[in-house]
Amino acid sequence: xxxxxxxxxxxxxxxxxxxxxxxxxxxxxxxxxxxxxxxxxxxxxxxxxxxxxxxxxxxxxxxxxxxxxxxxxxxxxxxxxxxxxxxxxxxxxxxxxxxxxxxxxxxxxxxxxxxxxxxxxxxxxxxxxxxxxxxxxxxxxxxxxxxxxxxxxxxxxxxxxxxxxxxxxxxxxxxxxxxxxxxxxxxxxxxxxxxxxxxxxxxxxxxxxxxxxxxxxxxxxxxxxxxxxxxxxxxxxxxxxxxxxxxxxxxxxxxxxxxxxxxxxxxxxxxxxxxxxxxxxxxxxxxxxxxxxxxxxxxxxxxxxxxxxxxxxxxxxxxxxxxxxxxxxxxx
Ligand SMILES: [Mn+2]
Numbered sequence: 001x002x003x004x005x006x007x008x009x010x011x012x013x014x015x016x017x018x019x020x021x022x023x024x025x026x027x028x029x030x031x032x033x034x035x036x037x038x039x040x041x042x043x044x045x046x047x048x049x050x051x052x053x054x055x056x057x058x059x060x061x062x063x064x065x066x067x068x069x070x071x072x073x074x075x076x077x078x079x080x081x082x083x084x085x086x087x088x089x090x091x092x093x094x095x096x097x098x099x100x101x102x103x104x105x106x107x108x109x110x111x112x113x114x115x116x117x118x119x120x121x122x123x124x125x126x127x128x129x130x131x132x133x134x135x136x137x138x139x140x141x142x143x144x145x146x147x148x149x150x151x152x153x154x155x156x157x158x159x160x161x162x163x164x165x166x167x168x169x170x171x172x173x174x175x176x177x178x179x180x181x182x183x184x185x186x187x188x189x190x191x192x193x194x195x196x197x198x199x200x201x202x203x204x205x206x207x208x209x210x211x212x213x214x215x216x217x218x219x220x221x222x223x224x225x226x227x228x229x230x231x232x233x234x235x236x237x238x239x240x241x242x243x244x245x246x247x248x249x250x251x252x253x254x255x256x257x258x259x260x261x262x263x264x265x266x267x268x269x270x271x272x273x274x275x276x277x278x279x280x281x282x283x284x285x286x287x288x289x290x291x292x293x294x295x296x297x298x299x300x301x302x303x304x305x306x307x308x309x310x311x312x313x314x315x316x317x318x319x320x321x322x323x324x325x326x327x328x329x330x331x332x
Contacts, residue, residue: 036161
């Protein structure tokens, strides 16, 4: 017996039943939850006879090509007048839709399904649950509410997304219901070891060489409560690794016993410093990310900075982390 924490808003079910041509979109720099939710939702709606356009702001990173249907993702903006609904999945705010945000928001009704705690409202009808493990968990509920069959491919993408966004069922957002959904998807034919192999044992040797250098950059501060690692452009060049190869790196410093907050600073190809933050327990890094114009979850957040040197970004971040650590987290 499945007991979703909350009912899917009727308005969303109604709007999707009525629409015929639907655009589905996920966020920029998509992760497994974003792509998995988008592909699964599209597949579920197709099973109900809808025409789906899978828009994505950029090319899908090669490491996600194992996700069934990923070849359908299209980064060319179609003629938007043909759509009678759009759904954005896993987007914490409108700007996460990418540079076509204004055009995309011309589609009505614009439906938003998201699980980011710091979600900033946009669109016409939104369904946001900050305590959910993943957007995929919510898309699963939507499939049930629509009385749709969940195909093997949809089940596969939903399962991969849940495993990825819950840190393999480790993060605080993992609930009994998360396991119920996972159990349903495994009963649908998904093989956990197969998905784990694709998600976690699927890396290039260049990534390992990059990791060697990135770990060499490790610095600890505040009696080992803050850990910082960095990936510079030189490190990418020397190792031959791609920018997307850094996925999961931050979890290594985060796993150190004394560490409460781990930070990862990465130089992007277009001149940004991308900062990822991970915290344990009571530490809320979404507030820190917000200060620098970013966002995210309590225990996982991030932001980007342009026109600043890595060292400068590092100093500003450290000041903020130390200050926040002192004021809020000194009790534990
Ligand atoms: Mn997510």
